[in-house]
Amino acid sequence: MSLLQSLTTRDRVFDFMAPQASPVDVRHGPILYMEDVSVSFDGFKAINNLNLTIDDGELRCIIGPNGAGKTTMMDIITGKTRPNEGSVWFGSRHNLLQMNEPDIASLGIGRKFQKPTVFEALSVFENLELAMAADKRILPTLTARMTGEIKDRIDDVLETIGLTELRFQPAGILSHGQKQWLEIGMLLMQRPRLLLVDEPVAGMTEQEMERTAELLTGLAGKQSVVVVEHDMGFVRSIARKVTVLHQGSVLAEGSMDQVSSDPSVVEVYLGADDEEAA
Numbered sequence: 001m002s003l004l005q006s007l008t009t010r011d012r013v014f015d016f017m018a019p020q021a022s023p024v025d026v027r028h029g030p031i032l033y034m035e036d037v038s039v040s041f042d043g044f045k046a047i048n049n050l051n052l053t054i055d056d057g058e059l060r061c062i063i064g065p066n067g068a069g070k071t072t073m074m075d076i077i078t079g080k081t082r083p084n085e086g087s088v089w090f091g092s093r094h095n096l097l098q099m100n101e102p103d104i105a106s107l108g109i110g111r112k113f114q115k116p117t118v119f120e121a122l123s124v125f126e127n128l129e130l131a132m133a134a135d136k137r138i139l140p141t142l143t144a145r146m147t148g149e150i151k152d153r154i155d156d157v158l159e160t161i162g163l164t165e166l167r168f169q170p171a172g173i174l175s176h177g178q179k180q181w182l183e184i185g186m187l188l189m190q191r192p193r194l195l196l197v198d199e200p201v202a203g204m205t206e207q208e209m210e211r212t213a214e215l216l217t218g219l220a221g222k223q224s225v226v227v228v229e230h231d232m233g234f235v236r237s238i239a240r241k242v243t244v245l246h247q248g249s250v251l252a253e254g255s256m257d258q259v260s261s262d263p264s265v266v267e268v269y270l271g272a273d274d275e276e277a278a
C-alpha cells in the first residue's frame with residue numbers, strides 16, 4: 001500500500017487531517033452572552049440594552065413584531081453591525097466585538113438567511129462538498145487526502161437533511177423547502193457550534209414545515225440553534241424557550257405558554273398574531 005493510500009484509508013482518520021476541535025469554552029457558562037447591548041442608527045435605538053444568554057446545545061426561538069430588532073441582533077452576533085455599547089461573548093473565551101465577520105464565522109457561528117442561496121447548477125452533493133471547502137479550519141493542502149472523510153461527512157449531512165435520495169440531482173430542481181434544508185446542510189458541513197436561522201419556514205408547505213421542525217429540533221443538543229420566526233404555529237411546535245423582542249429589548253422570556261399569556265406580550269404582538277393564526 002502506498003503512503004497516499006494508507007493516509008486515505010477510510011477506517012483511519014489521522015488527527016492532523018481532522019478539523020480542529022472548536023476552541024469555544026462553555027465550561028463556565030453559556031455559548032452566547034450579550035449584555036447591555038445597544039445600537040443606534042441615526043439616533044434611533046434599534047437595539048436598546050439587550051441582554052440575551054443562549055446555553056450550549058439550546059434551541060431558542062426569537063419572536064417580536066416587525067422592527068423589534070431581531071435582524072439587527074443577528075447582525076451584531078455575526079459581526080456585521082457593531083454595537084455602540086455592551087458586550088457580546090461566544091463562550092467565555094471569545095469577545096465577538098473584537099473580531100471581524102470571517103473570524104466569527106470560522107469560530108463556528110453559521111447564519112442561514114431567509115432566502116436560500118444554493119448553487120442551482122451543481123448537484124446537492126457538490127453543494128455540500130463546496131461548503132466543506134469553505135471550512136478554513138482544514139488545511140487546504142490536505143484536502144486531496146481527505147476524500148474519504150469528506151464523503152462520510154457529506155453522507156451524514158445528507159441523512160440529517162433528508163436529501164440522500166436526491167444527492168445527484170441539480171439543486172435547481174429542488175423544492176423551496178428542500179433548498180432551505182440543503183442550505184442548512186451546507187452550514188452543517190462546517191460543524192458550527194451556533195446556528196442562526198432567519199425565518200426558516202417562510203413560503204413552505206405544511207409538510208415541509210413539519211420536516212423543518214424535526215430537522216431543527218434534531219440539531220439542538222449537537223449545536224445551539226437560534227431561530228427567528230414569525231409563524232407562531234411553527235414556533236409553538238419547536239420552542240422550548242422563547243424570547244420576545246420589542247423595541248430592541250427583551251420584553252419576555254419563557255415557554256411559549258408563559259410568554260403568550262404575558263399581558264405585555266399580548267398587547268404588543270401575540271394577541272394579534274394568535275387571532276390571525278386561529
Ligand SMILES: Nc1ncnc2c1ncn2[C@@H]1O[C@H](COP(=O)(O)OP(=O)(O)OP(=O)(O)O)[C@@H](O)[C@H]1O
Nearest residue numbers: 041042045046064065066067068069070071072073
Ligand atoms: N442600517 C439601518 N439604518 C437605519 N435603520 C435601521 C438599519 N437597520 C435596521 N434599522 C431599523 O432598526 C429597527 C430594527 O430593525 P430590524 O430589521 O432589526 O427589525 P426586525 O425585528 O428584524 O424586523 P422584521 O421582523 O421586520 O424583519 C427598525 O426600525 C429598522 O428600520
